[in-house]
Amino acid sequence: MRDFLVGHYFYWFIFLLMTIGLAGIVLKRNLIKKVIGMSILQVAIILFFVASASKWEATVPILDPALGAAETARYINPLPHCLMLTAIVVGVATSGVAFALIISIWRRFRTLDENELLEKLKHDPD
Amino acid sequence: MIPTNSPALAPLLFLLGGLLVPLAALKFRRSPFPLAAAFTAAAAAVSVHNVFRVLEVGTLRYRFGGWLPPIGIEYVLDPLSAFITAVINVIALLVLIHARLTVASEIPERKHGPYYALIMLMMTGFNGIVLTGDFFNLYVFLEIASLSLYGLIAVGDRKSPVAAFRYLVIGMVGGCFYLLGVGFLYINSGSLNMADLKAILPLLGAGPEIIVALCFMVLGFGVKMALFPLHGWLPDAYTYAPTATSALMAPIGTKIGAYGLLRVLFFVFGLNFVTRTVPLAQAISWLAAAGILYGSIMAMAQDELKRLLAFSSIAQVGYIGLGIGLANPLGLLAAVLHVLNHGLMKACLFLAAGNFRLKLGHSRIPALDAGVRRRMPWTSAAFTLAALSMIGLPPTVGFFSKWYLALATIRNRSWVFLAVILASSLLNAVYFFRVIERLYLKPAGREDETRSAPVAPSSVRGEVAASMLLPTLVLAASLIVIGLLNVLIIKGLLVRILPPGMEAALP
Numbered sequence: 001m002r003d004f005l006v007g008h009y010f011y012w013f014i015f016l017l018m019t020i021g022l023a024g025i026v027l028k029r030n031l032i033k034k035v036i037g038m039s040i041l042q043v044a045i046i047l048f049f050v051a052s053a054s055k056w057e058a059t060v061p062i063l064d065p066a067l068g069a070a071e072t073a074r075y076i077n078p079l080p081h082c083l084m085l086t087a088i089v090v091g092v093a094t095s096g097v098a099f100a101l102i103i104s105i106w107r108r109f110r111t112l113d114e115n116e117l118l119e120k121l122k123h124d125p126d
Numbered sequence: 127m128i129p130t131n132s133p134a135l136a137p138l139l140f141l142l143g144g145l146l147v148p149l150a151a152l153k154f155r156r157s158p159f160p161l162a163a164a165f166t167a168a169a170a171a172v173s174v175h176n177v178f179r180v181l182e183v184g185t186l187r188y189r190f191g192g193w194l195p196p197i198g199i200e201y202v203l204d205p206l207s208a209f210i211t212a213v214i215n216v217i218a219l220l221v222l223i224h225a226r227l228t229v230a231s232e233i234p235e236r237k238h239g240p241y242y243a244l245i246m247l248m249m250t251g252f253n254g255i256v257l258t259g260d261f262f263n264l265y266v267f268l269e270i271a272s273l274s275l276y277g278l279i280a281v282g283d284r285k286s287p288v289a290a291f292r293y294l295v296i297g298m299v300g301g302c303f304y305l306l307g308v309g310f311l312y313i314n315s316g317s318l319n320m321a322d323l324k325a326i327l328p329l330l331g332a333g334p335e336i337i338v339a340l341c342f343m344v345l346g347f348g349v350k351m352a353l354f355p356l357h358g359w360l361p362d363a364y365t366y367a368p369t370a371t372s373a374l375m376a377p378i379g380t381k382i383g384a385y386g387l388l389r390v391l392f393f394v395f396g397l398n399f400v401t402r403t404v405p406l407a408q409a410i411s412w413l414a415a416a417g418i419l420y421g422s423i424m425a426m427a428q429d430e431l432k433r434l435l436a437f438s439s440i441a442q443v444g445y446i447g448l449g450i451g452l453a454n455p456l457g458l459l460a461a462v463l464h465v466l467n468h469g470l471m472k473a474c475l476f477l478a479a480g481n482f483r484l485k486l487g488h489s490r491i492p493a494l495d496a497g498v499r500r501r502m503p504w505t506s507a508a509f510t511l512a513a514l515s516m517i518g519l520p521p522t523v524g525f526f527s528k529w530y531l532a533l534a535t536i537r538n539r540s541w542v543f544l545a546v547i548l549a550s551s552l553l554n555a556v557y558f559f560r561v562i563e564r565l566y567l568k569p570a571g572r573e574d575e576t577r578s579a580p581v582a583p584s585s586v587r588g589e590v591a592a593s594m595l596l597p598t599l600v601l602a603a604s605l606i607v608i609g610l611l612n613v614l615i616i617k618g619l620l621v622r623i624l625p626p627g628m629e630a631a632l633p
Contacts, residue, residue: 025295034295041302048306052313080312083262087305090269094298097276101294104280104287121285 010051017044029114031105035098042091046084053080132176133188133203136211137253137267139169144246151239159226162242166222166249170215173208173253180208181619187259195259196319202259206393206462206623210256210385213466214378217473218249220597221377224477225370227594228484232368233281241281245374248274252382261308261318264386268304268350271382272297275375279367289362296349296359304346310339324394332403340399343390344406351383353410353447354417357440361424364436369480372432376439376476377469384446384465391450392458392625401453411451415546418444422553426560431479431489434557435472438516441550442468448543449531457534459620460527463612467523470608471512474601478509481590481598491561497570502589506565508602513558515605518551523609 005012021044024037053076061078063069106112109120143165150157180186186203189195222245233241251271258264276297280290312318314335315326330336345356352360360380364372391400391407400406421441428434446468449461482489485502499506515522528547535543589595608615 022299025299031291038295038298041299045302045305045309049309049312052309086262086266090266090273090301093273094269094294097273098291098294098298101276101280101287101291105291108284108287117288121288124285 011048014044014048014051017047031102031112031114031117034114035095035102038098039091039095042087042094046087046091049080049084049087053077131188132172132179133186133201133257134190135172136169136176136215137250137257139165139172140246140250140253144243144250147246148239148243151243155235158238158242159229162246163219163222163226165246166215166219169249169253170212170219173211173215176203177208177212177619179203180205181622196317196322199263200259200319201257202321203257204623205619206385206388207256209462209619209623210381210465211253213469214252214256214381215249217377217469218245218374220601221370221373221473221477224373224480224594224597227591228369228480231484232370237281241278244274244277245370247271248278248374252378255382256385259320261311261320261323263318265301265305265308268346268386269301271379272301272350275371275379278371278375279363282368282371283366285362286366286368289359289366293359293363296356300346300349300356302346303342303349307339307342307344307346310335310342314339320389320394324396327395327399332399337404340390340395340404340406344387344410347383347386347390348413349383351380351387351447352417352440352443353383354413354420354440354444357417357421357443360440361433361436364439365430365433369476369483372436373473373476373480376435377473380439380443381446381465381469384443384450384461387447388450388458388461392453397453397625407451407453409451411448411453411540411543414444414447414451415543416444417441417447418546418550419553422550422557426553426557428557429491431482431491431494431561432476434491434561435475435479438554438557439472441554442472442516444550445527445531445547448547449534452531452534452538452540452543454534454537455624456530456537458624459616460530460534462620462623463530463616464527466608466615467515467527470601470604471515471524474508474512474598474605475516477594477598477601478505478512481505481594484594485590491564494561494564495568495570496564496566499565500570504589504595505598508598510562510565511602511605513562515609517554517558521609522605523612524605526609526612 018041021037021041024040025034028034028037055073055076058074058076059067061075067074102112105117109117111117111120143162147158147161150161180203188201190199190201193199229238229241248271251267251274254267255264255271258267276290276294279293280287308318311323314330314333315323317323317326327336349356364376367375401408418441421437421439421444425434425437425441428437442464446461446464449457449464479489481502482498482505486493486498511522515524518524518528528551532544532547535547
């Protein structure tokens with residue numbers, strides 16, 4: 001049990017981070033804070049992938065003449081990093097679209113507070 | 127050269143369209159619509175051609191850059207993905223032809239280039255999701271489609287940015303869950319290729335990490351599909367989006383989530399895993415049944431036509447989920463057939479609602495009366511036919527989806543689900559007859575109601591322009607034609623989509 005808890009310590013941090021992100025999305029009333037929560041959630045998942053690639057006593061995945069290409073156990077797995085480059089781009093694009101929507105919400109309703117917004121929407125004619 | 131590359135052709139055509147449309151719009155103000163329509167027509171032609179090719183020669187694979195899977199990314203054109211791409215691209219073409227006038231009246235002209243470009247990008251995403259054979263590639267296409275969709279929603283009514291933001295938050299969390307599921311799968315198997323994973327997964331057994339991976343992926347697709355407790359984004363997004371956007375995403379968008387679910391559950395994890403190891407299929411069928419009832423009951427309470435159609439979409443997606451969840455061959459056939467049938471019905475209904483909106487300036491149900499029907503007889507007839515099909519009257523397509531679904535529930539001896547299907551048909555009848563009754567029986571209202579309606583461009587009294595009427599009528603006619611031909615479609619095409627080992631169980 002102790003080994004399981006200590007051996008996976010990095011994953012515990014990642015799940016803590018995910019919980020913080022989700023809590024930000026669900027509990028915070030300000031729309032910008034929701035976007036911050038979204039970014040934290042995305043970063044947690046990016047770290048999850050990157051952490052999964054690491055190995056003990058392994059080096060960066062660039063061909064080392066001293067090691068050669070055959071010893072794959074001595075190199076870190078580069079694939080999750082490549083995947084996460086794309087995921088980072090997706091995350092940036094999502095935040096960008098979210099902020100564009102927030103600007104347009106602010107221009108129309110003059111508020112970013114979720115409760116106030118719902119109140120205004122209720123009284124707003126179609 | 128074209129034949130060997132055909133699996134990748136449809137998404138690439140849309141991607142090219144997404145780049146060319148905004149560029150051409152800078153120089154030629156009127157070019158966005160014809161360009162977008164041309165690219166969609168080409169993609170629709172390619173994907174219909176692909177269906178026949180697949181039936182002839184079997185599954186086709188395209189390897190990007192010549193890298194062999196599982197290291198490279200491959201596109202797989204099997205009967206299921208060929209069928210779904212053909213359905214979505216043909217419906218998109220019809221909706222796009224209809225969209226020219228509604229876009230012109232709802233969206234300022236300087237935004238036409240970006241708007242059509244976003245439609246192209248969204249279709250790139252949808253086609254990519256269906257065709258790709260790689261789980262991470264699927265995630266990227268999922269996000270491409272979703273991001274374009276947020277933009278397409280947000281150019282609608284005054285309230286549309288709020289609806290789009292809510293969808294963005296929910297959709298992004300769904301995407302993250304899917305990615306997390308892919309991460310668990312990758313860590314445990316070392317592969318992202320679907321065919322490769324299908325071979326590896328039986329060797330890994332059913333550890334908690336595999337089950338967690340499956341659950342997260344199903345959660346992600348459930349959000350995109352608006353499966354019952356995850357449907358919160360849908361009603362507002364459909365209601366406040368521009369007519370063209372809601373007519374595109376209602377028939378196509380949710381089906382992509384259903385396709386993802388189908389692919390992951392039955393083609394990667396396999397029937398045994400999702401029904402015996404983890405009772406996930408059963409859980410999906412209960413959620414879907416709850417969604418069918420919830421959507422139907424909520425639809426009865428709506429006074430706005432688009433909102434009624436949105437809640438009815440939640441119920442109809444429930445039929446697809448129920449077919450998937452029953453996990454027998456008839457259920458899967460019903461689910462895939464309903465992807466086609468519901469796509470046609472919902473597109474027809476949303477186009478009719480768009481016609482009402484353009485001519486009357488609104489689509490509020492209490493304000494509809496026989497005067498509207500006299501002004502727009504063809505639109506009203508198309509709407510009525512599609513509504514009858516939703517209720518499930520033979521020989522329309524809606525009847526056959528429900529028929530196969532009912533047979534599937536009888537086969538599993540799930541009498542509760544059979545009762546749900548019957549009850550929801552009655553509820554469908556209730557809420558659609560509210561509209562039909564007004565169109566045909568309520569005497570025309572006072573003059574001031576009709577006169578106060580704002581006059582849309584190109585509107586003289588009477589029916590909408592041919593470019594809007596024709597797609598509506600083609601869809602309405604297809605409801606009967608495909609209803610009559612459904613045996614051909616099932617016997618000739620859909621039987622071959624079943625995952626291996628399942629065809630034998632067919633009667």
